[in-house]
């Protein structure tokens with residue numbers, strides 16, 4: 010696995026409402042939690058045809074409508090991370106490839 014796709018640490022910062030992914034190539038991605046929820050890659054949220062496409066980057070620019078206070082992250086094997094949202098939704102697996110591809114900071 011390339012350093013670009015090797016995650017070294019994940020942080021759910023509920024105060025700042027950010028999900029941070031630290032990569033082995035020293036890059037850190039910060040995603041607004043609300044945008045990440047809207048971009049949930051599961052079939053329920055995106056539909057079967059669209060779940061494999063990358064979300065519109067504009068999703069991350071929309072002001073947050075919701076403050077997520079109980080969201081937590083857990084590893085989904087070695088492929089990525091699962092987020093368990095306040096509303097109990099947890100079917101989306103955000104793969105490392107997808108997270109890195111959604112990055113708008115590099």
Ligand SMILES: [Zn+2]
Nearest residue numbers: 037038112114
């Ligand atoms: Zn990034």
Ligand SMILES: [Zn+2]
Nearest residue numbers: 049051054101
């Ligand atoms: Zn979903």
